Amino acid sequence: xxxxxxxxxxxxxxxxxxxxxxxxxxxxxxxxxxxxxxxxxxxxxxxxxxxxxxxxxxxxxxxxxxxxxxxxxxxxxxxxxxxxxxxxxxxxxxxxxxxxxxxxxxxxxxxxxxxxxxxxxxxxxxxxxxxxxxxxxxxxxxxxxxxxxxxxxxxxxxxxxxxxxxxxxxxxxxxxxxxxxxxxxxxxxxxxxxxxxxxxxxxxxxxxxxxxxxxxxxxxxxxxxxxxxxxxxxxxxxxxxxxxxxxxxxxxxxxxxxxxxxxxxxxxxxxxxxxxxxxxxxxxxxxxxxxxxxxxxxxxxxxxxxxxxxxxxxxxxxxxxxxxxxxxxxxx
Amino acid sequence: xxxxxxxxxxxxxxxxxxxxxxxxxxxxxxxxxxxxxxxxxxxxxxxxxxxxxxxxxxxxxxxxxxxxxxxxxxxxxxxxxxxxxxxxxxxxxxxxxxxxxxxxxxxxxxxxxxxxxxxxxxxxxxxxxxxxxxxxxxxxxxxxxxxxxxxxxxxxxxxxxxxxxxxxxxxxxxxxxxxxxxxxxxxxxxxxxxxxxxxxxxxxxxxxxxxxxxxxxxxxxxxxxxxxxxxxxxxxxxxxxxxxxxxxxxxxxxxxxxxxxxxxxxxxxxxxxxxxxxxxxxxxxxxxxxxxxxxxxxxxxxxxxxxxxxxxxxxxxxxxxxxxxxxxxxxxxxxxxxxxxxxxxxxxxxxxxxxxxxxxxxxxxxxxxxxxxxxxxxxxxxxxxxxxxxxxxxxxxxxxxxxxxxxxxxxxxxxxxxxxxxxxxxxxxxxxxxxxxxxxxxxxxxxxxxxxxxxxxxxxxxxxxxxxxxxxxxxxxxxxxxxxxxxxxxxxxxxxxxxxxxxxxxxxxxxxxxxxxxxxxxxxxxxxxxxxxxxxxxxx
Ligand SMILES: Cc1cc2nc3c(=O)[nH]c(=O)nc-3n(C[C@H](O)[C@H](O)[C@H](O)COP(=O)(O)OP(=O)(O)OC[C@H]3O[C@@H](n4cnc5c(N)ncnc54)[C@H](O)[C@@H]3O)c2cc1C
Ligand SMILES: Cc1ncc(C[n+]2csc(CCOP(=O)(O)OP(=O)(O)O)c2C)c(N)n1
Ligand code: SF4
Ligand code: SF4
Ligand SMILES: [Mg+2]
Numbered sequence: 001x002x003x004x005x006x007x008x009x010x011x012x013x014x015x016x017x018x019x020x021x022x023x024x025x026x027x028x029x030x031x032x033x034x035x036x037x038x039x040x041x042x043x044x045x046x047x048x049x050x051x052x053x054x055x056x057x058x059x060x061x062x063x064x065x066x067x068x069x070x071x072x073x074x075x076x077x078x079x080x081x082x083x084x085x086x087x088x089x090x091x092x093x094x095x096x097x098x099x100x101x102x103x104x105x106x107x108x109x110x111x112x113x114x115x116x117x118x119x120x121x122x123x124x125x126x127x128x129x130x131x132x133x134x135x136x137x138x139x140x141x142x143x144x145x146x147x148x149x150x151x152x153x154x155x156x157x158x159x160x161x162x163x164x165x166x167x168x169x170x171x172x173x174x175x176x177x178x179x180x181x182x183x184x185x186x187x188x189x190x191x192x193x194x195x196x197x198x199x200x201x202x203x204x205x206x207x208x209x210x211x212x213x214x215x216x217x218x219x220x221x222x223x224x225x226x227x228x229x230x231x232x233x234x235x236x237x238x239x240x241x242x243x244x245x246x247x248x249x250x251x252x253x254x255x256x257x258x259x260x261x262x263x264x265x266x267x268x269x270x271x272x273x274x275x276x277x278x279x280x281x282x283x284x285x286x287x288x289x290x291x292x293x294x295x296x297x298x299x300x301x302x303x304x305x306x307x308x309x310x311x312x313x314x315x316x317x318x319x320x321x322x323x324x325x326x327x328x329x330x331x332x
Numbered sequence: 333x334x335x336x337x338x339x340x341x342x343x344x345x346x347x348x349x350x351x352x353x354x355x356x357x358x359x360x361x362x363x364x365x366x367x368x369x370x371x372x373x374x375x376x377x378x379x380x381x382x383x384x385x386x387x388x389x390x391x392x393x394x395x396x397x398x399x400x401x402x403x404x405x406x407x408x409x410x411x412x413x414x415x416x417x418x419x420x421x422x423x424x425x426x427x428x429x430x431x432x433x434x435x436x437x438x439x440x441x442x443x444x445x446x447x448x449x450x451x452x453x454x455x456x457x458x459x460x461x462x463x464x465x466x467x468x469x470x471x472x473x474x475x476x477x478x479x480x481x482x483x484x485x486x487x488x489x490x491x492x493x494x495x496x497x498x499x500x501x502x503x504x505x506x507x508x509x510x511x512x513x514x515x516x517x518x519x520x521x522x523x524x525x526x527x528x529x530x531x532x533x534x535x536x537x538x539x540x541x542x543x544x545x546x547x548x549x550x551x552x553x554x555x556x557x558x559x560x561x562x563x564x565x566x567x568x569x570x571x572x573x574x575x576x577x578x579x580x581x582x583x584x585x586x587x588x589x590x591x592x593x594x595x596x597x598x599x600x601x602x603x604x605x606x607x608x609x610x611x612x613x614x615x616x617x618x619x620x621x622x623x624x625x626x627x628x629x630x631x632x633x634x635x636x637x638x639x640x641x642x643x644x645x646x647x648x649x650x651x652x653x654x655x656x657x658x659x660x661x662x663x664x665x666x667x668x669x670x671x672x673x674x675x676x677x678x679x680x681x682x683x684x685x686x687x688x689x690x691x692x693x694x695x696x697x698x699x700x701x702x703x704x705x706x707x708x709x710x711x712x713x714x715x716x717x718x719x720x721x722x723x724x725x726x727x728x729x730x731x732x733x734x735x736x737x738x739x740x741x742x743x744x745x746x747x748x749x750x751x752x753x754x755x756x757x758x759x760x761x762x763x764x765x766x767x768x769x770x771x772x773x774x775x776x777x778x779x780x781x782x783x784x785x786x787x788x789x790x791x792x793x794x795x796x797x798x799x800x801x802x803x804x805x806x807x808x809x810x811x812x813x814x815x816x817x818x819x820x821x822x823x824x825x826x827x828x829x830x831x832x833x834x835x836x837x838x839x840x841x842x843x844x845x846x847x848x849x850x851x852x853x854x855x856x857x858x859x860x861x862x863x864x865x866x867x868x869x870x871x872x
Contacts, residue, residue, distance in 0.1 A: 008775065008777060008808050008811050008812075009775065009811065010386060010774065010775065010811040010812070010813070010814075010815075010820070011773045011774055011775060011822055011861065012774075012775035014772065014773045014774070014775070015773045015822035015823065015824050015861060016822065016823040016824045016826065016827030016828065017821070017822055017823025017824075017826070017827070018822060018823070019387075019820070019821045019822075019839065020386060020387065020811070026823075027823075027827065029823070029826070029827040030823040030826065030827060032836050032838065036832050038832075039345065039346055039347060039832060040346065040347060040351070040831050040832045040833060040846070040848075040849035041345070041346030041347045041348065041349040041350070041351060041849060042346050042349075042351075042831070043346075043349065043351070044830060044831075046354065046851040046852060046853035046854075047830060047851075047853035047854070047855050048830050048853075049830070051830040051831070052828065052829075052830040052855075055830070055832070082346070085341070086341035086342060086343055086344045087343075087344040087345060087346045087348060087349065088343060088344070088345065088346060089345075089346035217827060243853075249854075250853035250854055250855065251853060251854030251855050251857060251858040252858065253830075253853070253855050254828055254855055254858065254859050255858060258772065284772070
């Protein structure tokens with residue numbers, strides 16, 4: 001049997017940094033000279049997962065491209081809280097056009113760079129789940145099928161947060177939003193609706209598709225790096241809790257982003273040309289209640305008379321993900 | 333400036349928007365008290381020295397221990413390490429092997445001959461009576477503070493009960509000698525075979541400014557047992573002392589040890605090593621009630637010691653003793669049943685605890701002795717001006733670690749008193765309890781096992797039973813520490829702030845909050861693995 005010496009570093013790669021690790025092995029976010037692409041002073045709510053996810057992703061992309069990066073932004077919280085004219089928090093060239101056309105605008109920017117012979121300048125398009133899975137979906141699918149040289153990042157907070165927490169096609173079943181009230185036979189958002197865009201992106205067989213969560217920084221950064229090492233259409237779908245829209249405590253943002261993965265409700269994986277090439281294996285498995293309990297948008301399921309059947313359906317969704325993406329390892 | 337069509341304002345930065353005004357709570361960095369430190373009777377800053385050891389800075393780690401305790405190689409062997417029972421990691425997988433790392437560091441210091449320098453001379457003279465752990469610890473700390481110390485010791489070697497009671501298979505003498513020698517090398521004068529019979533006279537004669545009395549509890553407790561004289565009835569402490577002097581001890585044939593404390597097991601295990609036919613521990617109450625340590629009982633059983641609980645010795649006959657069975661009453665106390673039995677015996681050893689001999693204190697004005705114990709205040713001062721006392725002769729738990737802690741405390745009090753000051757106790761920081769930790773971030777890591785000598789090899793001699801950690805294991809074990817309540821620079825707060833409101837100050841410098849932009853969301857508090865950030869309400 002071959003043996004290998006594994007060094008033990010107290011927190012392994014779970015924490016942001018680690019003073020016991022060599023500098024080159026630490027995360028971008030641990031670096032004192034990280035670019036802080038999304039700077040202080042932005043108007044996102046306390047504990048906003050989207051603001052955090054955007055800085056994580058764009059800082060990593062900045063590092064991967066030696067700061068030769070342009071970002072195109074769809075309308076949504078990320079645009080509104082960062083750039084109230086004439087101020088901006090962005091510390092890179094940044095373009096905003098419309099709610100639904102970020103992918104198309106980015107295609108145009110990439111084309112312009114090609115014409116100018118600036119292959120070193122890379123392009124990112126980014127938007128919320130509404131701007132991606134709903135109104136911007138046609139432009140996005142077009143960008144994929146043309147294999148345009150753009151990384152599209154969707155910050156998924158499971159609803160139209162900027163306009164007052166309306167349902168999107170990424171809102172999960174049973175969640176209460178301002179358009180899916182917790183009343184009637186099946187309170188909250190219905191089951192059997194919506195879509196999972198990473199799977200649709202994979203169906204386009206583009207070079208790279210990945211999911212990430214703000215609770216798994218090292219994994220997120222590695223995926224941005226992989227994406228930036230490739231050319232063509234790439235898609236990254238990041239899970240970003242929204243304390244305001246979900247009725248969660250602001251300090252629970254990362255906890256929620258962790259629990260959604262450890263329950264199996266949100267699978268972390270990556271795929272190249274339509275084939276899954278990597279998956280995160282659940283470390284501390286937990287039942288879905290632990291995730292649901294922290295959010296008022298699910299409060300109608302818990303309380304004194306818990307909606308046992310509905311919770312079981314949500315648990316079944318988690319099991320399905322675990323099976324489909326092999327989240328408990330091969331033997332499971 | 334010429335502006336493009338429809339642009340009327342220059343691009344501004346959001347830094348103009350001080351979002352700190354949104355805050356209702358602010359995060360504040362704190363250092364909380366780790367449960368291990370809180371528990372250590374010698375007041376070691378365990379978390380701090382493990383932090384240094386984690387980086388491989390063994391000498392720095394050792395020096396951190398030496399600020400509180402001059403005996404890491406001894407402690408790493410005989411300390412009952414209650415710190416490990418308090419360790420927060422116990423709730424995650426298993427407690428950190430603190431004691432094993434301490435021993436590793438103590439042995440490193442001996443190997444590399446690391447030394448401690450005495451403080452610059454103050455010209456004050458302090459007398460210490462008794463060279464046990466309490467007295468030597470006090471002498472060490474006084475020497476570091478620059479005082480001239482003389483230790484008067486009645487026996488012909490220093491070390492107290494650690495030498496004269498703890499057998500060699502638990503405490504190899506070369507390590508003991510080295511750690512004591514290091515203190516002597518600091519200029520502490522240890523006068524052996526110099527029993528003190530009159531403290532007041534001794535202080536006057538030597539013109540000492542102050543004294544610390546730590547003469548321990550040397551007298552084995554007796555029990556009047558009806559005896560026909562055919563079986564030798566011996567005293568445990570005397571036997572262990574004879575063993576140290578390499579005198580022949582009559583632990584042969586069928587040895588019965590009466591008592592359930594560590595002393596009983598030290599004798600019983602020594603008997604096995606000396607080739608006794610049988611070594612039986614007889615104890616009045618149940619095995620669960622035995623005051624001896626679980627590891628001590630377990631190792632004894634492995635070596636062939638047998639137990640007989642709920643039993644008392646009622647009579648010592650010829651070639652046998654009479655044992656009475658006890659039973660527990662409703663209140664859980666053991667009561668006699670009248671059922672008796674004779675069992676063969678060659679030697680009976682009484683291990684029923686020790687008493688003090690405080691003759692040297694008679695006539696010291698103001699000094700009070702009650703139930704054989706010197707009465708002291710919380711600073712270990714006796715009622716007599718300039719005289720402190722500690723270790724086994726004052727009311728407290730009787731073990732070497734407590735004694736060492738007493739020595740340190742008394743030294744600091746004596747020093748303050750000599751300078752005409754009153755020592756202020758710093759307020760104890762809040763405890764870093766398990767619920768303040770976010771243990772998700774720690775790598776899964778079971779505890780390393782300390783090598784144990786095989787039972788066969790143990791019973792044939794006095795070789796050390798519990799082995800050392802090698803360097804890799806010690807480092808691994810140190811890195812299992814979660815640094816409860818004290819920042820260990822994992823960068824989590826710096827990373828998870830959605831507002832970049834944490835300033836990283838660089839290696840060893842920790843972090844600062846930028847309250848201009850911190851919105852008070854509390855994510856950093858939740859995600860700090862070790863609970864080093866406190867949530868404080870803003871005055872609004
Ligand atoms: C068998 C046994 C096993 C033990 N095992 C452990 C263990 O594993 N771990 C642990 O933490 N504790 C253990 N202990 C307890 C521990 O040894 C004592 O609590 C500790 O040694 C007390 O320290 P001390 O300095 O107060 O007294 P002592 O260690 O008793 O030292 C007192 C010193 O004073 C000297 N002295 C006495 N009278 C005079 C005088 N008139 N003039 C000058 N010198 C004098 C004595 O010779 C002695 O050297 C054990 C005790 C026994 C009996
Ligand atoms: C064509 C169009 N329709 C509606 C809007 C109003 N609008 C602005 S942002 C937004 C919702 C954004 O939701 P999402 O994309 O999920 O981003 P989030 O705010 O949740 O981050 C809407 C409906 C708009 N700007 N343009
Ligand atoms: S509404 Fe949600 S997504 Fe928008 S800024 Fe607030 S927390 Fe962030
Ligand atoms: S994990 Fe470390 S700091 Fe915490 S109690 Fe255990 S040894 Fe002490
Ligand atoms: Mg959204």
